[in-house]
Structure formats: C-alpha cells, structure tokens
Amino acid sequence: MSQEDAVTGQPAPSPLKQLDGLFIEHPAFMDTLSYILFELSVQDELAEPPCYYVTGPTGIGKSTLIASLLEHYPRIVDDVRTDMPDGTVRISDRVPMVSTTMRPQPTANGLLRSMLKELGDKGWKSGDREELQNRLTLQAQACRTRTIIVDEAQRAVDRDGVLRRYDIAEVLRDINESTGITIILFGMGRTRHLFDHDSQIWRRFEDEIVVPPFEWGEDDGSGAVPECRQCFISLLVTYRDQMPLPFAASVDVEDPEVALRFFYVSRGVVGLLKKLLLRAVKIALRMQSAEITEAILNEAFDRAFHKDVKAESLVNPWGPLWNRQLPVPLVHRDEIAKPKKRPRKSGPRSNRSRKSDRRAEVLQALTLG
Template sequence: MIMSSNQAGIDEKIRQIENIFVETPQIKEIFEDIDEAMDTARIIDYKKQPTSILITAQSGMGKTTIFDHYLAKYPRYQAEEGDVVPVLSSTLLDDKSPKGAPGHMLRDLGDWLQGKGGTRGELTDRFVVQCNGVKVEAIFIDEFQNAIENGSDNIIWNTSEWIKTLVNLTGRPVILFGMPYSKQVIDTNIALIKRFPVIHHIDEYDLETASGWLIFLDEVDNQLPFEAKVGLADEELGVRLMCAAGGNLSRLMKQIIRPAAKKAVRAGETKLTIDQLLKASIKIQRVPMESNPLNFDVPLDSLEVVHEIAETQYNKPYSRKGNWKYRQVATEEKLSRVLSKN
C-alpha cells in the first residue's frame, strides 16, 4: 500500500509530537554526573570503589527518560567474543526473598541458569563474574522501592547490605531509580552513604518553581510541529496547565499536550489552541468544564496546584513537602475533579 504524501506528513508530525524531549537543567546535571561516574570507573579499570548515584522522583517526573537515554546510548551488541552489555538495566520486582534481586538481575544479564541455583552469596558471585564477562560499565536498577515495599527494618537493612556488596564486588557505578522513600535504604547504612555521595531528587513543579515550568513549556512549544506557537509559556496559561497537571510532567504531556496536539494535526490545524487543550483535559483527565483549570471562565485565583500521591506513599519518608497541597489517591485512580478549591 502506497502512503499518500498527506498521510506521511501527518505521521511525521505525530512522530515529532511523541518524541518531544526537554532536557531540563536538572536532567542535564544528572546526565553529567552519570557520565562522570562511568568514565572514572572505566579509567581506573573498576579496581576502586566507584561513585554510585540515587535518583528519586514521583512517577512521571523523568526517571524513565533518564533510564531510556542510557539504554539507547549504550545498547547491547554482539562482538566476536560474545555478548557485550555496556549498561545492565534491571527492574526490581516486589520479591522479598533473599535471592530475589540477584536472581532477577542475573536473568536480565542473560544468565544461562536464569538466575537459579545457589545461595544469595553464590548468585551474587556469579553475577560479578558475568558482569566482567559481558563488559558491564554501569548497573541501572529501576523501581528500587520494590526492594523495600512494605518491608521490615530487617528487609531494609538486608537490601542496603546487598547493594553495598554489589558496589564493592563489581567496581561498577550503581545507579538506583526509585520513589522518594527509597532513600531510606541509603540512610540506613553509613557505608552506603559513602558509596552514594550523589543523590538527585526530581521534584514536581509548584508555584515557587513556576519559572522552570514556564521554560519547560516554552521549549515544548518550540518542538511542536505547528506553524505558530500556542503560547504555552504565557503566564496565565502556564499556571493553568500547572494546576491541571498537578505540576507533573507526565500528566502534562500524556493527558493534555500530546493528545491535543495529535488531534490538531489530524484536523489539519496550523496551530494548537487552548480550546483543544481544554477538550483533551476534559476527555482524558475527566475534569469537568465547570471546574477545569483550562477553562478561562474559572477564575485563576480560585485554582490551586494539587499534587497527587498514592495512599500507600502518603506517610512514607521523603514523599511530601510540608507546604504543598496533596490529594491521596488509590493506585488506579485518575486525576479528576479535584483541581479547584471547594
């Protein structure tokens, strides 16, 4: 089937919308810190204690973006001597057994025994040998909070000891990604505090960081495939978008800007409109017209930035900022009808 030039143009614009990426100053700093840790470990041939890094954030604030950036930058490949895995990526499952984490990481590495057979110590030793064999340069562990989810103090301590052993035996930088409360694993063990001297927390946006939010919106506007800018960074629209998204970048892009922009492209529009942003929010976020922050008939001074947080996280360490407003939600609940003052 031959694709028409018009359809090809639409497809290209939608691809451009889906590939929008804004490197914020903090994301840039994180990239630089990871690159430096990897370069230093390689230069000293993994013979000394590396600099490891913890990156925490609520869902939707860029952890996955960082993760994917390094998987694309350092892909697995086949060499004459066998597989090469420059960056080992692993996602920890909610498995409290002592052998759960090392076994799962062995499977991700391509272990011929699928991470089975042996004690936790034996699995860890096998992991170290295979890391050397496939020339791992860094170890990225996502969803790190799963290692301690609803865990006892003993589980948290054992997890911290295992991470310390992983850093010591491999000599590779370990980059942990997790929810804010996963920092308690580092705090539990003074030896880990020394091994993870670099900790980044990526906050959602609120009114005190509105300038950074507006800069982000302006760059998104620049990357949208339209002849004219919508003015996302205009102060009032920018604040309304912050209220609609609760300061969360994923909600902003996935629930408002991307669906509205794709709708405009398919309709042949040359500019994204505020009305299209409003309609996307009503449809996807299910925030009704009468209270939707993107409805300019709703007074701006009646709106607040309300941060969404899972009920299971609300009372966990490092999960909230004292002067921010939060709404607890069940894990599957969507942001809806809560963004304006009652």
C-alpha cells in the first residue's frame, strides 16, 4: 500500500520525485530575480525599453529563474478585444510575458515563428521574415506583451565565439525597436558575442546579468570561515534537511572538510550538486539503504561524473586519490577565452542590404548634385 500525504491525502511522492522537484532559493538566485523584477517594473517609464542577457553555466538555475518570472507575469485567459491600427479586431489572451527557446541551428524565421506560436497566432507556420515581424508586432500589441524571453540564446553563437546568424541579432533589435518590448536572453557565457558585430544591437543589450556559481573562498589565516563558503555550507544544510533520505553520521555537511567534497563535485553549481544527490538516492534505493553513506556517494560520483573525470581530470572526492584540492573551473564549457574572428561569408545579399545600398547611392547622388 502506497504512503499518503498527511495533508492532501494524495499518494506521497517517491524519494526521487521529491528530490527532483526540490529547488533551494539561494541568495544569488534571489538577487538576480529581484533585480530583473525591479527593472521590469520601471520599463514603461523609459523612452527606450531596455534589454538584458542573463548568463551562467548549465545547472545554475536559469530555467528555474524563467519559470519564476513567468509566475510573476502570468498569462490571463480573458479573450480581450483589441481594435488594431489596420482596422481589424483581434481577440486574444493577455500575455504580459512570453518565453520561447532558441532551437539548435536557429534561424531568424524560426525564432519569429516560435514567438508567434507562444502568443497564440494561428498562422505562425507561414510567412517570410517581413510578414512574420509585422504579425508579431500586431499580435504582441493585442496580447499586451511587454517582455519576451529567449532561452538557450548561446545557440546563435559558435563555441569559438563566432556569430552563426547575423539576422537573428537583427531580428531581436527590430522587435525591440518596433514594439517597445523588453527582450531578455538567457544562455551560457558566449551569448554576449551575439552583439559583437553591431554597435546598435550592443547598445540595446548592454546590461549583462551574471548568475554566478557558489565560491569556496580563500583562507586568510585568521581562522574565520569566508562568507561565500558559509553560504555554500548553508545550501548543503538546507538540502540535508529536505532530503528524502538522511545522510549517514559520517557525512556531516556542516564540517568544512566534508562540504569541500561536495563543492569539488558541484564546482559551486546547484544543478551539479543535485545531479550527485539524485544519483546517490537512486543507488540507496537500489541497495535498500536507509541512509546515504560515503560508499554510496563514492559510487554516485563514479556513475554520474565519469565523463567529467576524463574531460577535466577530476578525481573522486570519496576515493583514495582525493587530496583536498579545489575544483577546476567551468570556464571552458560556457565561456570563450579567445574568440576567433572570421569574416562573414559572402553570398547573396538580403533585400534589406540591397535597399540600404540603393538608399546610400541616392543620398550620395543628391549630395554631389
């Protein structure tokens, strides 16, 4: 017979499901959320709506941050009527904030279609870039949309820092310019190279919001524990208190020597810490263990991080090679130390480029005349 929740009377979640749904609202996360919410609260007071890009390593909590923002600006299903500038009438929901994800090998048209789909446009599958942008402007107006979130924005940039598609950056600029909508990009560190080629786009996305990993800090010789280290240990204590299975007595997360092992595995990233804990709970359930022991953590690391051992020369912090070393940084996964520069590929020029050339030629002729 399955256990039931004492409050709801519903079947109690399994230990794995309970841990998988657990998120600790740590200070860095809450600071970032508060900052963005404040910026959005004053966006209508500015003549030019600001845009932002939020960066951080995989597992830092960017997806949870997006979910929290959407909770603060929920969709309202009310079939509001809007008289459009072209004389038509649109009936739509109020969607103050919409979120979409940039696909692998993204295109400008694909990004526009995904935005239209999220806004409820029935014809989102068809149309060229100009038509899609025009429809997005109208649909966003009908939905009272003030913010568009684009997740996985680093997919528009190669791992060597070269922008794949210039038209994606241009579309983001045009949306912001024509609609007054704030655009927030979420992605890994190389997202910032999305704006390198165009100063106008860079000016609109000049505010980078970094969600940093936890830090271990350095000992200053006074015996005092660095504040950042205390924050990470507090995170471990919170997980310990909410874990579906307890830690064994030998796994005292309040002991800095034990906490360092968890920090080494996670590199200060909550998602990597959770990856270890989920694997440990799986192993404990399979072994029918009532607690998570050092031996279970040893096996959990080997199973969950075997690729990292090869790629980053990590050692098992519950194994014989452990010597209390600090972890290697995660820079190479998300950042670009020395982005390569390569010229834009030549090819057929867009209609927009040709029109710009013709306007320049006319202007020059008038000047000379």
